[in-house]
Amino acid sequence: MKKPEFFSRSVLANALWGFRREFMVVGLFSFVSNLLMVVPTLYMLQVFDRVMISQSELTLISLTIIAFVLLGIMGFAEWVRSWLLVRLSVRLDEYLSTGVFQATFESVLNRTGTHVQSFGDLTGIRQFLTGPAIFAFFDAPWTIVYIGVLFILHPLLGFSAIVFCLLLAGVTWATHYYTHEPLEAALESSGQALGYVQAKSRHCEVVESLGMVENLRRRWREKQQRALGLNHQAQEWSHRLQEISKLVRYSQQSLIIAISSLLVIDGRLTPGAMVAANLLMSRTLAPIDMMVNTWRNFITARVSFLRLEKLLERGGRPSSLDDAVPERAELLVRGLTATASQRAKPILKHLNASFSPGEVVVVVGPSGSGKSTFARCLVGIWPERQGEVLLDGRDVEAWDRHLLGPRIGYLPQEIELFEGSIAENIARFGEVDPEQVVRAAKRAGIHEMVLRHPKGYDTQIGESGHLLSAGQRQRIGLARAMYGDPLLIVLDEPNAHLDDAGEGCLLRAVRELKAEGRLVVMISHRNNATAAADRILKLEGGLLVAEFRRQELAVAS
Numbered sequence: 001m002k003k004p005e006f007f008s009r010s011v012l013a014n015a016l017w018g019f020r021r022e023f024m025v026v027g028l029f030s031f032v033s034n035l036l037m038v039v040p041t042l043y044m045l046q047v048f049d050r051v052m053i054s055q056s057e058l059t060l061i062s063l064t065i066i067a068f069v070l071l072g073i074m075g076f077a078e079w080v081r082s083w084l085l086v087r088l089s090v091r092l093d094e095y096l097s098t099g100v101f102q103a104t105f106e107s108v109l110n111r112t113g114t115h116v117q118s119f120g121d122l123t124g125i126r127q128f129l130t131g132p133a134i135f136a137f138f139d140a141p142w143t144i145v146y147i148g149v150l151f152i153l154h155p156l157l158g159f160s161a162i163v164f165c166l167l168l169a170g171v172t173w174a175t176h177y178y179t180h181e182p183l184e185a186a187l188e189s190s191g192q193a194l195g196y197v198q199a200k201s202r203h204c205e206v207v208e209s210l211g212m213v214e215n216l217r218r219r220w221r222e223k224q225q226r227a228l229g230l231n232h233q234a235q236e237w238s239h240r241l242q243e244i245s246k247l248v249r250y251s252q253q254s255l256i257i258a259i260s261s262l263l264v265i266d267g268r269l270t271p272g273a274m275v276a277a278n279l280l281m282s283r284t285l286a287p288i289d290m291m292v293n294t295w296r297n298f299i300t301a302r303v304s305f306l307r308l309e310k311l312l313e314r315g316g317r318p319s320s321l322d323d324a325v326p327e328r329a330e331l332l333v334r335g336l337t338a339t340a341s342q343r344a345k346p347i348l349k350h351l352n353a354s355f356s357p358g359e360v361v362v363v364v365g366p367s368g369s370g371k372s373t374f375a376r377c378l379v380g381i382w383p384e385r386q387g388e389v390l391l392d393g394r395d396v397e398a399w400d401r402h403l404l405g406p407r408i409g410y411l412p413q414e415i416e417l418f419e420g421s422i423a424e425n426i427a428r429f430g431e432v433d434p435e436q437v438v439r440a441a442k443r444a445g446i447h448e449m450v451l452r453h454p455k456g457y458d459t460q461i462g463e464s465g466h467l468l469s470a471g472q473r474q475r476i477g478l479a480r481a482m483y484g485d486p487l488l489i490v491l492d493e494p495n496a497h498l499d500d501a502g503e504g505c506l507l508r509a510v511r512e513l514k515a516e517g518r519l520v521v522m523i524s525h526r527n528n529a530t531a532a533a534d535r536i537l538k539l540e541g542g543l544l545v546a547e548f549r550r551q552e553l554a555v556a557s
């Protein structure tokens with residue numbers, strides 16, 4: 001089957017195309033169920049025009065049995081198509097969720113999206129695929145068939161059906177015209193309001209202690225009010241048009257009875273055909289009427305589809321062509337410039353530096369000089385950079401991230417632990433290697449502290465590690481950075497929360513890593529950290545202003 005252009009336009013559309021066989025089977029069962037929809041019509045025709053005249057009870061019983069069997073098949077066909085769509089939606093979710101999960105993180109990192117919507121969007125599409133709106137699309141083509149049958153009964157009935165279909169199609173168009181813009185804007189605004197609450201609730205301690213709740217609530221309310229206003233506008237139109245749709249349907253019922261009665265009086269229609277025509281007319285308009293009533297679901301699914309499409313298109317970074325991993329901690333920085341879209345000037349300006357295995361390099365500089373940005377560039381997570389950061393001869397972002405991760409140790413300034421056990425956090429939520437976990441924990445100087453907990457390494461640390469002190473969190477973050485076999489270890493202010501003992505431990509660990517031939521780059525404000533350094537780089541205003549060997553530091557400062 002030739003692929004229509006729409007299905008080539010994006011990963012998401014292509015995924016839907018992958019389920020075309022399933023949709024065709026759903027279409028087949030819709031065909032069966034719609035075909036059998038004429039059973040009640042035919043049954044009435046037969047009862048009124050045949051049984052009533054012949055007075056044959058046997059015919060009536062036979063007709064009733066046949067009608068029940070056919071209606072049973074129709075019910076079964078409807079159940080199967082619903083069941084198929086549920087299964088299809090689950091499979092679509094399974095197929096897309098990995099990509100959506102990955103793209104969500106990438107888009108937050110690249111600052112092109114927020115984390116709140118993507119899974120809601122996936123659920124929205126799934127719900128649309130299993131809701132009543134989708135059936136209206138499958139049933140709509142049958143309107144033509146039913147109109148054909150009405151024409152066979154009498155052309156006047158067929159023409160009336162066309163007029164009423166056109167009227168309802170007009171109402172559907174008006175529903176789309178008047179509701180899609182406010183509804184899309186409302187969905188956008190309510191997403192923003194939700195994102196606002198989620199983001200602020202992460203800082204609940206400062207919000208509560210400084211009495212900021214009311215101020216933040218006021219700002220949230222503004223966003224929420226906008227969403228509610230737009231939603232209200234869309235709903236008003238939607239309800240108005242639903243009432244018009246109802247009016248059309250009721251008028252149709254009365255008018256069809258009037259028309260068919262006239263035809264019966266003139267002897268051009270049998271009483272059976274009159275009742276059957278009435279029934280058939282309701283079936284003809286049902287899918288269009290359903291569309292008017294569920295148009296909101298359609299618009300919501302469309303918004304979700306477009307948003308998810310965009311996320312999947314721009315979220316993923318191009319994956320590496322091979323499964324190679326860096327073997328040497330050889331790091332080369334050439335002409336590195338880091339920018340941020342909200343800033344007029346670059347954060348880092350044309351930096352050049354080189355780092356070798358077994359080296360400990362400490363980066364110092366005043367606050368805001370770009371040290372953390374430099375650290376992020378070294379591990380390949382700064383989205384807006386020019387120039388090169390080569391790790392073992394290849395751009396750090398060009399390695400397969402999944403394979404590169406274990407070769408990198410990174411302790412960010414905000415430590416960012418996750419809900420789970422101490423062991424799981426140290427082992428980066430991969431398969432826990434107890435020996436490696438204990439080794440990393442000993443290096444970070446937390447082994448004894450962990451064993452003091454009744455559950456040891458299985459101790460749960462709570463969301464973001466909030467059950468631990470800042471110093472304990474930092475040490476677990478340090479152990480996580482040293483876990484496994486990292487070649488390059490980048491530590492951003494690793495001693496910020498450490499006491500003297502902790503700092504001593506950190507220096508010992510850094511020396512051990514150096515002895516093992518690993519490259520350690522450490523960002524620090526404190527002079528103590530330079531005790532383990534081979535070289536010290538000094539950043540100022542995003543420029544690399546000086547480079548010292550450790551012995552020269554005293555002279556430089």
Ligand SMILES: Nc1ncnc2c1ncn2[C@@H]1O[C@H](COP(=O)(O)OP(=O)(O)OP(=O)(O)O)[C@@H](O)[C@H]1O
Pocket residue numbers: 340341342343347365366367368369370371372373374413
């Ligand atoms: N995501 C961002 N978007 C825009 N500007 C940013 C972003 N992150 C950092 N900056 C800006 O870049 C500059 C350098 O920030 P960076 O965090 O790298 O400094 P730093 O030397 O690590 O500071 P500190 O020692 O206080 O941690 C700052 O002026 C900061 O405002």
